[in-house]
Amino acid sequence: DGGITQSPKYLFRKEGQNVTLSCEQNLNHDAMYWYRQDPGQGLRLIYYSQIVNDFQKGDIAEGYSVSREKKESFPLTVTSAQKNPTAFYLCASSILNMPPLLNEQFFGPGTRLTVL
Amino acid sequence: EDQVTQSPEALRLQEGESSSLNCSYTVSGLRGLFWYRQDPGKGPEFLFTLYSAGEEKEKERLKATLTKKESFLHITAPKPEDSATYLCAVQPHGAQKLVFGQGTRLTINP
Numbered sequence: 001d002g003g004i005t006q007s008p009k010y011l012f013r014k015e016g017q018n019v020t021l022s023c024e025q026n027l028n029h030d031a032m033y034w035y036r037q038d039p040g041q042g043l044r045l046i047y048y049s050q051i052v053n054d055f056q057k058g059d060i061a062e063g064y065s066v067s068r069e070k071k072e073s074f075p076l077t078v079t080s081a082q083k084n085p086t087a088f089y090l091c092a093s094s095i096l097n098m099p100p101l102l103n104e105q106f107f108g109p110g111t112r113l114t115v116l
Numbered sequence: 117e118d119q120v121t122q123s124p125e126a127l128r129l130q131e132g133e134s135s136s137l138n139c140s141y142t143v144s145g146l147r148g149l150f151w152y153r154q155d156p157g158k159g160p161e162f163l164f165t166l167y168s169a170g171e172e173k174e175k176e177r178l179k180a181t182l183t184k185k186e187s188f189l190h191i192t193a194p195k196p197e198d199s200a201t202y203l204c205a206v207q208p209h210g211a212q213k214l215v216f217g218q219g220t221r222l223t224i225n226p
Contacts, residue, residue: 004159043216102147
């Protein structure tokens with residue numbers, strides 16, 4: 001079954017700790033994305049990557065870091081510098097079209113992070 | 117600045133009562149518009165892609181339409197299982213990133 005997996009489903013963190021959220025896809029997609037979702041707000045882009053070993057900041061990258069060492073994997077680290085990290089985190093992937101054609105993104109099931 | 121606004125924020129319908137959800141957008145050229153369904157605590161599920169004014173797409177009780185300034189998601193004779201949050205996103209011309217609206221929370225009462 002092709003798809004996107006995220007783990008863990010729920011994550012609890014103490015203030016001052018870094019945590020890493022996992023995202024894996026077996027769709028052979030080139031591009032991967034991390035979004036944050038807060039109640040009553042649209043999805044906000046944190047980071048995205050179009051190719052292995054390269055990534056770009058999105059609209060709210062402060063306090064987050066990513067890596068893209070493999071095409072299938074795009075982990076997100078929420079650092080202690082992120083002031084309000086409690087949220088629902090979504091990973092997505094898409095085929096990379098050049099020039100940018102339709103970017104149909106497919107999402108994983110999400111990770112809910114709670115800071116205690 | 118590219119912007120997407122969805123209305124209403126929340127909508128309650130009786131089973132079988134048809135209605136429409138709105139997605140208004142302002143972008144510097146539209147490459148595509150996407151509709152997603154999101155159940156509580158889950159990731160968005162892809163529904164439709166629209167890319168030219170006048171285009172329509174259908175799936176079961178849902179029909180999405182597109183004009184130059186907005187998109188509608190029409191739901192015909194809805195059932196309780198259609199209850200979800202519906203998200204709209206636009207892709208500006210020349211861009212890889214999507215801009216999302218805040219969603220419409222739809223509740224269908226039996």
